[in-house]
Amino acid sequence: MIENLKSARLLIVGDVMLDRYWWGDVDRISPEAPVPVVRLRRSSVAAGGAGNVAVNAAGLGARTFLVGAVGNDEEASVVRRVLEKEGIDPADLVTRDGAPTTVKTRIVAHGQHVVRVDQESDAEDPAFALERETESALSHLDNVDAVIVSDYAKGFVSDVMLRELFSGASARNIPVLVDPKGRDYARFHGATLITPNLREAADAAGIDSRSRNVATAAGTRLMETGGFQAVLVTQGSDGMTLFRRDFDPTHMPAHAREVYDVTGAGDTVIATMGASVAAGFDLEEAARLANLAAGVVVAQIGTTSIKFDELSSALMDAGISVRKKAS
16 A cells, blocks of 8 residues: 555655765774774765655655755755755755855764764845745645655744745645754644654653653643644654554554664654655554654665665565555
8 A cells, every 4th residue: 555655745845955974994093183084985975854855755756846945055066966866856945145055974984973064054044035935835835745844953944934834734734744853842833743853852842851751741741732733752762652632642663673873764754754644644554654664764874765665675574554544
């Protein structure tokens, strides 16, 4: 039944980034300072942030529209080339003059992150840019089955944009799924689903992340106060827990046999949830698919996206039955 993912149409709105990797080896410590010397062997690039969400969704076969922003620089050209290679049209990437493309450069030696270097701007967008970006997002609502908001707190997902998106989606009965950042989840009021990780959920709920049963406490409080239809709290090696109105919490253990790198796992979760909901699956079945997809990508190093065949194989290996919601 997951063939239905290929009929999904998704609008993804959020902070687009470039993930750059420098891969190498370490065999000595610098004589200049107590730091490792990395001998560079190769480099690679991948779409990051909302771009990675879009790549994951496209990898599952969904038709994907991506709205985000990049700078007027060479890194923006690289982002566009990466997206085009993955079958995603970069036409809705707004160019921001005076602000760089957000880039995360990770130096990896022997399969381990040595350091990460971030290139980004903290400047707020002018009003005309916000209006242009919002109009670009709204223009796709008549042609999609679900909306994903990928908020990395880099400034693209404005309160104005959120209000317009929620209003437009609600008028068309389109679900909106949000991967949130920050502690103020009131700005996401009305979302069909939010997907915070455990620390984010605890912070937003005002709960000590070291307390007992923190996932249950945080998820329950967010459901009570946030105005969401559902909350999916991801917990790394402990799996994820789905909270819904009028249902007991549903916990799903992690499926990864080995965890090498959690980079981008949250992007895979929200992309799989969005594609599944857009294809007509209910939230629990969508969450089970997302849990499987996350187990696939964390077993690989670097920013990695899920592919339809990988999810299909994981589904068969797990022996899980997935049904499509009746229309």
